[in-house]
Amino acid sequence: MTKRSRCGGVDSDAVTGAACYWAAMRVFLLSDLHLALANNVRLTMFGDHWRAHEAPMAAAWDATVGPEDLVLIPGDISWARAATSVGPDIEWLAARPGRKLLSPGNHDRWWRSRDRMRQILPDCCTPTGTKWQPFHGGMVASAIGMTAPTDRFFGDREKKKWPRRLAEVQRLCRRVAEARRELKSGFALLMVHYPPCDGFGNATEISDVIAGAGIDLCVYGHFHRPEEWQASWNGLRDGVTWALGSADALNFTPRCLGTVEAGRLLLHQGMTQPAGPPQVQEEAGE
Ligand SMILES: [Fe+2]
Numbered sequence: 001m002t003k004r005s006r007c008g009g010v011d012s013d014a015v016t017g018a019a020c021y022w023a024a025m026r027v028f029l030l031s032d033l034h035l036a037l038a039n040n041v042r043l044t045m046f047g048d049h050w051r052a053h054e055a056p057m058a059a060a061w062d063a064t065v066g067p068e069d070l071v072l073i074p075g076d077i078s079w080a081r082a083a084t085s086v087g088p089d090i091e092w093l094a095a096r097p098g099r100k101l102l103s104p105g106n107h108d109r110w111w112r113s114r115d116r117m118r119q120i121l122p123d124c125c126t127p128t129g130t131k132w133q134p135f136h137g138g139m140v141a142s143a144i145g146m147t148a149p150t151d152r153f154f155g156d157r158e159k160k161k162w163p164r165r166l167a168e169v170q171r172l173c174r175r176v177a178e179a180r181r182e183l184k185s186g187f188a189l190l191m192v193h194y195p196p197c198d199g200f201g202n203a204t205e206i207s208d209v210i211a212g213a214g215i216d217l218c219v220y221g222h223f224h225r226p227e228e229w230q231a232s233w234n235g236l237r238d239g240v241t242w243a244l245g246s247a248d249a250l251n252f253t254p255r256c257l258g259t260v261e262a263g264r265l266l267l268h269q270g271m272t273q274p275a276g277p278p279q280v281q282e283e284a285g286e
Contacts, residue, residue: 024261025136026069028098028254031076031193031221031245032105033057035089038080046224049248049277054092057252061096064254069098071254072219074142074245075105075193083120086110094122103128103142105193105221128191130172132179137263138187138216141176143169145194145220148204165194169206173213180214187216187265195220196242201231211238216265217257221246226276235271249274 035054036043043050065071077093080086093100102125104111111117117127132141146165147158154162169192176188196207196218210218218240223232229249233242243257255274258267 024259026066026259027257027265028065028069028071029074029219029243029245029257030061030071030247030250030252030254031074031219032224032247033073033077033093034107034247035078035092037088037092038078038086041079047248047279049279053247053252057247058092058096060251060253064256065096065098067097070260071096071098071100072189072191072245072257073100073102074191074219074221075103075144076107076221077102077105078110079107080110083110083112083116086120090121090125094124098124100125101128101140101191102126103191103193104144106144130168132172132176132188134183134185135189136260137185138189138260138265139176139180139183139185140189140191141172142191143172145169145192145196145206147194148198148202148206150200150202150204151198153199166205166209170209173209173215176215177213186263187260188214189265190215190218192218192220194222195228195232195244197231197233199223199225199228199231201233207233207238211240215240217241217243217267219243219245219257224248229274229276232273234273235269241267241271243271244274246274249276251275251277 034043037054078086078089080089114127114129121127128140128142130143132139146162147154149162180188190210196204196210198204223229223244223246232244234244235241
């Protein structure tokens with residue numbers, strides 16, 4: 001079923017923007033929302049700044065994002081464990097302005113196939129996946145990625161998953177590069193949940209693959225520690241603009257990355273590492 005949405009006053013396909021890709025659209029990023037309205041998980045174990053975070057995050061979102069804007073959400077959307085119980089968190093998302101591009105993170109146990117997600121999600125939310133999709137004169141795709149072998153949290157479980165997750169990114173990037181050449185797409189946007197660099201800011205095989213494929217913008221999340229935010233990649237490096245979107249790192253406020261206009265992705269220059277909420281900054285300075 002084709003989803004319809006409003007874009008620049010013209011009805012258009014929410015994914016391809018077929019009828020209005022020339023209209024300017026602001027692109028925001030906010031990852032790792034960790035919505036807990038569906039199952040009441042106590043998030044304060046991750047710090048006091050997570051206490052009832054949905055309300056201030058909604059206020060910041062509503063004050064920042066307009067109905068014609070786009071918000072990229074690369075994973076850890078909800079703590080719900082099943083598609084049948086995610087309702088309250090999806091209602092929270094649907095109540096926020098703008099269109100949303102979603103991909104799953106390691107905590108999204110409710111996430112199913114893209115076709116199933118299309119049935120579950122409201123029209124303002126578009127699921128992405130490892131098959132690229134045309135997007136406003138460019139293309140978009142997503143992969144979950146994996147904690148890098150040089151990261152402090154790379155253990156036996158990650159070691160088992162790494163070859164498959166790396167191969168997934170390699171396959172996806174190869175397809176995106178081929179399709180982009182063939183279709184002469186204006187840009188390529190990739191959403192990954194796990195950071196392409198490790199927690200110390202080192203390049204990985206995954207970041208090398210992404211850079212080698214000529215991806216223009218790679219957004220990611222997963223980092224929740226101030227030292228990781230400091231090490232994270234934000235801005236232009238190896239031809240790719242990278243941006244960390246973890247909600248706590250961004251003080252629960254969507255970050256504007258630039259605009260899509262006339263089939264071109266125009267990104268802000270001078271992006272810096274997110275600093276996190278005020279109390280975390282103080283802790284980090286100790
Ligand atoms: Fe997370």
